Amino acid sequence: MSDPTNPTNAGRPPKPTKSQKAQARAERAAELIRQQQAAERRRNMLVVASVVVAMVLIVGVLFFINASRDSVDDIDAAPAGKSEWGLTIGDADAPHDVIIYEDFLCPFCGQLERESSEDLNRLAEAGKVQVEYRPFNLLQADYSVAAANAFAEVLEKEGPEVAKKFHDLLFEDQPSESGEQPGNDWLLEKAVEAGADEATVKAGIEGGGQEDWVEGATRAAADAGVNSTPIILLDGKAYQEGRTIEEIADNLISELE
Amino acid sequence: MRQWLGLVARLVTGGVWIYAGAVKLPDPYASVQAVRAYELLPSSVAEAVGYLLPPLEIVVGLALVLGLLTRGAAVVSAVLFVVFIVGIASVWARGMEIDCGCFGGGGFDPDARSSYPWEIARDAALLLASCYLVWLRRSRLALDNLLFRRTTSPTGG
Numbered sequence: 001m002s003d004p005t006n007p008t009n010a011g012r013p014p015k016p017t018k019s020q021k022a023q024a025r026a027e028r029a030a031e032l033i034r035q036q037q038a039a040e041r042r043r044n045m046l047v048v049a050s051v052v053v054a055m056v057l058i059v060g061v062l063f064f065i066n067a068s069r070d071s072v073d074d075i076d077a078a079p080a081g082k083s084e085w086g087l088t089i090g091d092a093d094a095p096h097d098v099i100i101y102e103d104f105l106c107p108f109c110g111q112l113e114r115e116s117s118e119d120l121n122r123l124a125e126a127g128k129v130q131v132e133y134r135p136f137n138l139l140q141a142d143y144s145v146a147a148a149n150a151f152a153e154v155l156e157k158e159g160p161e162v163a164k165k166f167h168d169l170l171f172e173d174q175p176s177e178s179g180e181q182p183g184n185d186w187l188l189e190k191a192v193e194a195g196a197d198e199a200t201v202k203a204g205i206e207g208g209g210q211e212d213w214v215e216g217a218t219r220a221a222a223d224a225g226v227n228s229t230p231i232i233l234l235d236g237k238a239y240q241e242g243r244t245i246e247e248i249a250d251n252l253i254s255e256l257e
Numbered sequence: 258m259r260q261w262l263g264l265v266a267r268l269v270t271g272g273v274w275i276y277a278g279a280v281k282l283p284d285p286y287a288s289v290q291a292v293r294a295y296e297l298l299p300s301s302v303a304e305a306v307g308y309l310l311p312p313l314e315i316v317v318g319l320a321l322v323l324g325l326l327t328r329g330a331a332v333v334s335a336v337l338f339v340v341f342i343v344g345i346a347s348v349w350a351r352g353m354e355i356d357c358g359c360f361g362g363g364g365f366d367p368d369a370r371s372s373y374p375w376e377i378a379r380d381a382a383l384l385l386a387s388c389y390l391v392w393l394r395r396s397r398l399a400l401d402n403l404l405f406r407r408t409t410s411p412t413g414g
Contacts, residue, residue, distance in 0.1 A: 040407070047404050051326055055316050062312030066285040067304075107365050178367030228290060243303070244296045 075231065075238055077101075077134075077224040085217035086134040087155055087163050090124030096256055097130045098239075101221055101231040103138040104147035104170050105177055108245050109230040113171035115249035120256075129256045133167060136217040138229045143181035145214055150187040152213040153204035158196045166194035263396025266386040267321045270334060273383060274318025280361040281311040291363025294355040295344050313337075321390070324399020331390035338384035342377055349373040 016024070080097035081088040098120070102109035123129045135151055137144045147170055155163035169190045175181045184206045191205060192198050204210055232239040232252060242248035281288045289307030292298065298306060317337070320330035345357055349370070356366035357376050366372075395402065 044405050048326060048329075051404075052329070055320065055326075059309070059312045059316050062282070062315075063308050066282070066288075066308040066312065069285055176367075177365065227286065240293075240300045243293075243299055248300075 075225040080132040086132040088132045090130035099233040110174035136221040148214040150205045152210035271318040271321030278314030291358025335387035
């Protein structure tokens with residue numbers, strides 16, 4: 001730019017022509033618009049960023065509330081072998097204990113039983129684990145109640161060994177949750193097949209004599225925070241390592257081996 | 258006209274998201290179980306996804322209904338629908354019978370086989386609506402129009 005205090009005008013560039021002036025004006029105006037646009041872009045970015053941050057915060061806070069409200073991690077169940085509502089196999093001094101909450105009708109329970117029952121029997125016999133099965137009425141179905149009732153009756157009258165056999169048979173031939181479910185005749189048949197004396201358990205199975213037991217077991221499960229089945233507790237903690245029941249069962253067995 | 262259509266797409270898609278998220282939010286455990294039932298994710302990941310989905314659905318739904326960062330929300334919405342369609346198609350292909358858990362519920366469902374096609378069709382329609390919003394950029398009665406009002410003339414870069 002020229003220096004107006006210099007009287008000699010030496011080195012002064014030639015006077016700008018009209019068109020050059022107009023061009024300079026246009027450039028200044030364009031510059032102003034560019035600045036405004038840059039300011040607008042900054043403002044927009046700031047708005048986008050703050051809205052995104054707010055959204056992420058909301059999602060994050062709800063995520064953590066959700067995670068802390070979930071109940072599987074704080075199931076507070078009676079230790080294995082110490083419940084009034086279960087069937088225990090294996091030695092109390094075994095290095096691990098497993099508790100399985102189940103409903104006789106729940107398909108995933110059936111799958112878990114078919115995948116794990118034999119191995120758990122073997123490991124319990126070998127003194128590697130103590131397992132307590134805690135059947136209860138989760139599904140609020142007639143069969144869930146009838147089967148648990150029959151189980152309790154067999155357990156009381158015939159002892160844990162026959163009851164375990166009965167329990168395994170019920171899961172081996174588990175009726176479908178969607179179809180029609182068998183009644184007490186079928187349950188009695190299975191109990192006899194498991195080694196129960198028909199005359200001893202008939203009245204209790206057919207008359208629903210253990211329905212108080214079923215109610216008690218169901219209440220105890222609810223009190224412990226169990227609201228789905230199957231729930232596996234390994235050494236008191238919910239165990240769910242695996243994508244499928246099959247994987248979970250396999251992983252559980254290999255932890256116990 | 259297109260912008261009004263965009264408003265409709267926003268309200269429908271956003272409404273579905275809000276409903277789906279709100280139904281699942283109160284029961285995180287069921288939500289985790291519903292994700293597990295797909296047997297696609299390792300347990301701990303399924304757990305995180307089960308906790309994350311309901312809040313995410315609600316926020317995406319609200320953003321769509323309000324027209325707040327519509328394009329971004331529509332992209333997330335479209336991605337989620339693609340994931341859901343893949344998930345449902347995969348259980349269907351594996352012959353499993355589960356409730357999709359889209360609006361709560363989840364787990365075994367004896368009538369699942371007959372609902373898969375309709376669930377996929379619904380998600381595909383909503384996916385289309387989401388893609389339309391991504392393409393459209395602007396729609397009527399959106400907060401975006403207030404927040405990102407042009408303060409300069411649209412000349413140059």
